[in-house]
Every structure is written in C-alpha cells, then in structure tokens.
Amino acid sequence: MMSCGPHCPTGTTFPVKALRRGRCAHGRLPRARRVCPACARAVPREYAEASSRAILVVGTDQAGKSTWLAEIVRQLSTGEIAHTVPGLSVHLLGDSSRARYANLDAPTTEPLLISIRRPGAKPVVLALYELPEDCPPDLFGMAAGVVRLVDPTRLPGVRRLFGLEPLHPTSPWAHRVPVAVTVSKLDLVWDMFDNGSPLRRPSPHGRDYVESDGLDVHHEVEAWLTRWGGVDLPSGHRCFALSALAGGYRVADPLLWLLTRFGALGVARGRS
Amino acid sequence: MGTLAAVVGFAVLTPMVLVLFAVVSVTSTAIGIGAAVRGLTRTTRVAHRVPVPGKDPAHRIYLSGPVLRDVSRCARAAVRAAHSRLLALPDQEGPESLFARLWRRQSIRNHDGPLILPPASVAGGYALGFATVVLLIAMATAVHALLAGLVVLGVRTTACVLRRFEITAQALRGITTDCATCQQRLVRPAFACECGQIHHNLVPGDQGVFRRTCLCGRRLPTLLINGKRTLHACCGLCRSPLPASAQSVPAVHLPVVGGTAAGKSAFTRAALTRLNHAYTASSLHSILLGDKHLRRLVHLYDAPGEVVERTEHLEVAAFLGLAGGMVLVVDPHARIDQKTVLDRLVETLAETRGTAIPLAVVISKADALPPACHPYAGVAPDPSARSMAARQWLLDHGRIDLLNSADNHFTQVRYFVVSSQGADVPGDDPASPVLWLLGLPPK
Numbered sequence: 128m129m130s131c132g133p134h135c136p137t138g139t140t141f142p143v144k145a146l147r148r149g150r151c152a153h154g155r156l157p158r159a160r161r162v163c164p165a166c167a168r169a170v171p172r173e174y175a176e177a178s179s180r181a182i183l184v185v186g187t188d189q190a191g192k193s194t195w196l197a198e199i200v201r202q203l204s205t206g207e208i209a210h211t212v213p214g215l216s217v218h219l220l221g222d223s224s225r226a227r228y229a230n231l232d233a234p235t236t237e238p239l240l241i242s243i244r245r246p247g248a249k250p251v252v253l254a255l256y257e258l259p260e261d262c263p264p265d266l267f268g269m270a271a272g273v274v275r276l277v278d279p280t281r282l283p284g285v286r287r288l289f290g291l292e293p294l295h296p297t298s299p300w301a302h303r304v305p306v307a308v309t310v311s312k313l314d315l316v317w318d319m320f321d322n323g324s325p326l327r328r329p330s331p332h333g334r335d336y337v338e339s340d341g342l343d344v345h346h347e348v349e350a351w352l353t354r355w356g357g358v359d360l361p362s363g364h365r366c367f368a369l370s371a372l373a374g375g376y377r378v379a380d381p382l383l384w385l386l387t388r389f390g391a392l393g394v395a396r397g398r399s
Numbered sequence: 400m401g402t403l404a405a406v407v408g409f410a411v412l413t414p415m416v417l418v419l420f421a422v423v424s425v426t427s428t429a430i431g432i433g434a435a436v437r438g439l440t441r442t443t444r445v446a447h448r449v450p451v452p453g454k455d456p457a458h459r460i461y462l463s464g465p466v467l468r469d470v471s472r473c474a475r476a477a478v479r480a481a482h483s484r485l486l487a488l489p490d491q492e493g494p495e496s497l498f499a500r501l502w503r504r505q506s507i508r509n510h511d512g513p514l515i516l517p518p519a520s521v522a523g524g525y526a527l528g529f530a531t532v533v534l535l536i537a538m539a540t541a542v543h544a545l546l547a548g549l550v551v552l553g554v555r556t557t558a559c560v561l562r563r564f565e566i567t568a569q570a571l572r573g574i575t576t577d578c579a580t581c582q583q584r585l586v587r588p589a590f591a592c593e594c595g596q597i598h599h600n601l602v603p604g605d606q607g608v609f610r611r612t613c614l615c616g617r618r619l620p621t622l623l624i625n626g627k628r629t630l631h632a633c634c635g636l637c638r639s640p641l642p643a644s645a646q647s648v649p650a651v652h653l654p655v656v657g658g659t660a661a662g663k664s665a666f667t668r669a670a671l672t673r674l675n676h677a678y679t680a681s682s683l684h685s686i687l688l689g690d691k692h693l694r695r696l697v698h699l700y701d702a703p704g705e706v707v708e709r710t711e712h713l714e715v716a717a718f719l720g721l722a723g724g725m726v727l728v729v730d731p732h733a734r735i736d737q738k739t740v741l742d743r744l745v746e747t748l749a750e751t752r753g754t755a756i757p758l759a760v761v762i763s764k765a766d767a768l769p770p771a772c773h774p775y776a777g778v779a780p781d782p783s784a785r786s787m788a789a790r791q792w793l794l795d796h797g798r799i800d801l802l803n804s805a806d807n808h809f810t811q812v813r814y815f816v817v818s819s820q821g822a823d824v825p826g827d828d829p830a831s832p833v834l835w836l837l838g839l840p841p842k
Contacts, residue, residue, distance in 0.1 A: 149584075149720075156583060156717050156720075159713070159716075159719075159720070159747050159750040159751050160710075160747075160750055161750070169710075171746060171749075171750075172749050172750045173746070173749055204738065204800055205738075205797070205799075205800050214803055214806065214807070215803060216800065216803035216804040216806070216807045216808075217800075217804075218738075218741075218742040218745065218746075218804060219742060220746065221746070222710050225739070225742075244803075244804075244807035244808070245807065246806065246807060
C-alpha cells in the first residue's frame, strides 16, 4: 500500500496498483515509502521486493544474542567485515530497524532488517529475529536459517570444570533449516584450546567464504561440544565459536556461512 | 353505347392519366430538388466554436469533425424541405405542400362536379417524385460525407503525426518537462495566452494543427518549430513560470545533500560563483550549462540537512525522484554519522527512481585540516589521481562503510575535495563535481 502525500487533501492509503504515472488517485505525488496494509507502518521497498530471508537468532537467556547482533551489525555497518569480504556493504532498512539497532536490549520481537550488497552480486535482505531458546517450533518453518547461540558456561562439561552446579538440559531440536550452532563467549574458555587449534587463528580474509577454515572450526567445536555435552546437534548444522567482546572475534563466521547457503556468497575451497 | 363510351373513355383517359403521372413526377422531382437546395442553403450555422469542458479554451477547427455533423444536418434538412414542399398534409403553421393544395381542390370539385382525375394517380406521382428526391439527396450526401470524411481523416492524421513527431523528438533529445518548484515531472508545459487563459495541451489536435485560436481570438502556435518555444511556458500544476530553455534543453536535477552544517550551501555558492551564476538565498538554483552541442538546464537543490536527517521529510522530498545525479557533501569534522545519511538517501531513492545515478562525494572544509593531513598532500593535479587520493583519505579515516555502500549502490562514484577558503588551499574547483555529473569537461 502507499499513502497520499502532504499536498493531497484526502490523505488516504491506496494499493500500489492504483498508482497512475507515479500519482495517487487524486493526481498528487504520494509519499515515497510503502506502508503495511494492516498496521500502516513503513515497509522498505527493498525488503518487500527482494528475496528477503528470515534468520532466527535463538539462545538461552544471557547467551549473548543481543551482543552478537549488535556486534555483527556494527561490524557490517562500520565496514569492519569488509576487511574480511572486500566490497561488502550493509545498511539497516527502515527507521524501525535503525531504532531497533540503537536499543537492542529492549525486549521486542521486531526484526532487524539489513540489506547486504557486494559488487556484481544481487543484494540480500535479511530479517534477523532474536528469539528465546524455547520459541514455538512453527517459527522455524518460515526461517531460512538459524543461528543458535550456545553459552558455554551452561554446558555440563564446562560447569564441572568451573565447579558450578549442573543446569537442566534443554529440549532437543528437530527442524530442517541450516543451523549455525555457535558457541559464544569464547573468551571464557579460550585457555582450553592449544595453540594449534583453528579457533586460535582469526578468520581468513578473502572475497569468498573459506570452506576449509570453516570445516576446521566446525570439527574442532563439534568435538568440544561433544566433550562438554548438553547440546543436541541437529542435522544440517555447522559449528562455530566466537567472542563478541573486545572488538569481536570470528563474529561474522555464522552469518557468512548462512550467506553461502543462500548462494549470496561464494565459497573458496582451498585455504587462503 | 355505354360499352363504347367506356372503351373511348378508357382509351382517352388512360394515356392522359399516364402522361399526367409522368408530368407530376418530373415536376415534383424538380420542385423537390429546388426545395432541397434551398433547404441546404437555409441551414443555420453550426455552433462548433464553443468551449468544451475538459478541453483547452480554444476553438475546435471545423475540418476536424464538426463538418461531418453538418453533412448530416444538411441531409436531414433537405429531406424535410422536400417533404414539406411536396407531400406534407395541410398544417396550420407551415406552408401548404403542392399535394395538399391539389388534394384540397380535388375534394372541392368532388362536391361540385364530376370526378376528372383519379386522386390516387396524383398521389402516386408525388410519392414517386419524393422518393426520387430522397434518393438523389442520399447519393449527394454519401459523396459529400465521403469527401468530408477524407478531409477530417487527413486533418486528424496530420495532427496526430505532428504531435507524435514532436513528442518523439523531445524524447530522443532527452528533454523532459520538470517543474523545479513543485518538483514534479510534467507531461508537457502549460502556456498562458495574453488573455490569461491557460492552455494545458498546446499540441496539434482537433483545436488546431499548426496553430489554434484561443477563445479570445489570438492565434497560438502548436509546434516548437512553429514558434511555440517563444511562448511563456508555466507549470500546469503550480503555475510557476518555467525557464525559457525548458522546452529546448534537457533538464538535469542535482540534489546537493549532506548532514546539517556539512557545508552544502557553501559548496553550492562556490560552485555557482565559479559557473558565473549569481547566488541567491534559495534552495533551488536553475542554470544553463554547456556549449550548444551539449547544453543542459541544471537544477541544483540545496537541500536542508534536516530533510536528509528526518525520514518523514525525506519521503516527501520529490526532487530525489527526479535526480539525475547527486552531490553528497561530507564534513570530515562532523559528528553525524554520514553512513546513516547515505542509508536514508539510498532508501528513499530506491522507493522512487532507483540508485542508478552517478554520485559525487565532496569532502568539504578540508581547508581546516593541517596541510600534511590534506587528502591532496603530495598528489598530482590529475582528476583521477585526486579522486583516488580522496577515496583513500576517507578509507584511512575509517569510512570504508560509506565507500562500499556508495560503490555498491550508485553507477559511478567520484570523490572531490572542495575548500571555500580561496585558491591557496589545495582542492578541486567547486564546479568540477557538477560538471563531472553532467559529463562536461572541467573548466
């Protein structure tokens, strides 16, 4: 839907199809932005017309969902990630997304809409939803990918190591979307990894996602998760580990992997 | 005896009746034709010179359609005239027809004396005469209508061809009619007659092929090659006058955007001064640039920073929908996030006309930087090298997000450093971003 502009006396909304030569039915210029027919809020055209994909960011309380979102968008929007993927640019779509990013700690189900562009590639629009671990399973049906943040301090093996009481195990998952099982707060368990661990080396730089490095990290993290226990790994998953503190460490890896699954980012098979 | 009288009577009367029938028919046909011709000449004038609602205040030309209506009216008038002259029954108001007069005389004689002529044969003669007249009228009308139709078709086809020719020629030359005041693209300019009447659709049509006559009687040319370019054009929506070159030179709209106090007005002032154009405290400046081979009517919009920083203002800033290029002024000292400014602009452009336009990024206030930190410190005065140096300077100062976003959205991006503090500070000519966006050589 579109809405009549300030020079139109009626000021009503009308379907986009009713637009005639860029004018509303009253012959005036409409407002530039499209609006939702249900709630009359602005819907960015890029989100409405591009093939947008929903990504669910799920995790327990204090798993670092908001911190990861803030860090990934900060890295994307300030261009830090462009050092990893040259030419990549991101912008937040719509004022609601910009307001949401400015206050990520506020409890809301409002998605964060971002548009990712690379030279010579179609733009990708992502809707990032931050949801609790026990969100309704039917939500996974609409998702194109899931980033599941795992707080290592809640895993039985780590708690034993730190001398903490074990917690109740979480319910297992059963869904078919690509899942990036991501261990957050890597800085807390940093000393567990020896110097040869792939987690000790930063993300490789390059135009494409480096598959070999991703697999190294995947096998390493999967082995650690198996050792720590408490995580039921779903099919079609890829394991990651990151730290969103102190400028971020391997923060973008889960998102870049999901982008390769959507075909929005190339895959480099060899090591860079 | 009786039989002989009947035979003689039949032998004499029958040729007489036949001759009388023929004479009556011929006479009635001649009288009918005369009446029809007089009916034609007595037809009242068709009132086609009246203003039509929804049309421009001009007379409709006779040969573009009203002539066909007159052909029909003439035929009907001729038939009516022949009927009233030959066949019409006695009427209190109208003149008495020949048949009615004869019939009345015959009726009187029937009372006074014997029957001389059979009334049926007289009636048949007049009816045949009337049918002959109607047939002749029909034939004449058909020929008349065919000729008039050909003329109407020719006039309308000529008007249509000339109208299409002018529209196509304007489109090929890239000339559009844009009102910079109400920031809207018009179908065509409106023209005000000296009498004050506005002609919104001054093109060849049924109100005139080469010229039209305003209701005030003045003749107005309908074609640019016919003198229309000398008329005073105005916007049909807001009635503000359009520049004299609006119909002959392609218009380019260049918004100068940036955050609050980014230096947009200082840049616009410096660019206009360099382009020999007086600066006025206005948000819109229309100037004519280029030589006669590559002339452009440039509308520079000095958009206030509040427009760019507020989405509700930006979404009604219609000039972005007309933009053929954009100047983004970046203040290196500003606290405002230039990336957010660019994001809002890109979002609004995507809603209206897309981002397939060139972008000139102008770093302003570079004169406040130490000479060693100036983007052009140690750079050769080559436009490409300077653009790369300005880009690298932004990159070194952490604006890779701005650079990548600009590169990924716009067709071409070039970087400039403009100082408003005189020629001793290294920097680009303030007019160079505008000239580059227009594809014109730098001064």
